[in-house]
Amino acid sequence: MGAGTSGRLGVLDLSDIPPSFNVDPMRYIALSAGGDVTLRTARPSVEDSRAAGAADLGSLLPTPLDTLIGISASGRTPYVLGALHTARAHGLLTVGLVCSRPTEVSLEGNCDYVLDPLVGPEVISGSSRLKAGTATKMILNMISTAVQIKLGNTYGNLMVDVHPSNIKFTSRARGIIRGIANPAAETYSDDELDGVIARCGGSVKLAVVVVASGWGVPLSVDALERRAGSLRSVLEDVRYETVVRVFV
Template identity: 45%
Template structure:
């Protein structure tokens, strides 16, 4: 892309509302940033139908033994990695179900390796390295919508038969043409021209949160609005697990602790055991037959 073409991108345009930010008082600077940030959620709202399609792809992939894979360079890569690594402790899934890949590897998360985004070959190789299959869904993240690393990855994913999603912040983005689902969340020019770690990154984080969360809910890992598949790995999380059990079952604190410990710290199993007045094995069998959904497991016992 020529410099003139780069300047034409919304993400590279100057924001008329913040031209005077370098001369503003500290409070005025913050007000300008905050006013622009308020536009992010509105922009995300406009692309929800596209996010729903991506959610369907990811749900189908994970349900059939595939993966949800995020790829990005720089800030985009970091956001993908953050969403991926936070899902195992929240929903007790294996770390290879939702995968975050960053151009330049793990070290690029804390030490910028921005030059790595210029290689289409690197995008393909990173997917080859994790043995991409047709069961997977690949989400390429690039605020500009033109990052070579993402172009290479999406092109390769298409040849494998994986579902592809392009997430950008510009209309008619180049990566959109390479994907089964294009999410173009246009947040407008940044507060600081070209600093897409701001509004663009916020929009992308919101969308990835929606994507992974909606899939986990559909997988039965949320009951009402409670994270009933939380991985109990420290004292705080054990207390949270006990509280969740109490909220659902109205059990006493002592009863909830006893049920949790009796089920090897599995919140869902403890809830079903208490609600159906059965033992651990029966509760687990009910959940397995209900694909992990608490409400369906309880109904199965009652019928």
């Protein structure tokens, strides 16, 4: 959650998570003070209400299983402070992302963690869309990417859970399958790979297992479930089975 540039950066970062990693959009929600209209038209006054931040967060019915990242370059935005206070009251894990020290975000004690890079004075004093904005975007990228890695939604540097929803992502999905499932994938045409992906319900990760193992969809689903969705672990099982077949 954030206001102004901070809010826009939160929306920008999370907007790409669902298509890139094929996850439920309701698991990653970005709120900007004043609503979506402020993504294109600045309304500075909307950040001045703690009550608005508390209400916007409260409308999502948060639980202790949720996490809130409150973004405020200055560390004193009322909208963010109100949201962090409400989050703490509901038992959420709370993170403050600021670009100054000390700040009200840290001093009010509503954050489990405070990330506070010091970027130094802006070229135009007070224009936090500049260095502070750049630092904020980089840190948000790090957090969201690390989360997807920990969830097993990547394999090396490949987004194996990408949703093939357009030409670019479909081409990327084929490349991922060919890159991971070789040599088995070498004989598959583009149309054949698209067919495998379709039979796998659009899951590129599952398609990789199907092509690499030859097990078919049901057995590949079971394999991923046994390994908690870890493609690396399943592929180790595939290689082990192949070695056993060769030497038996």
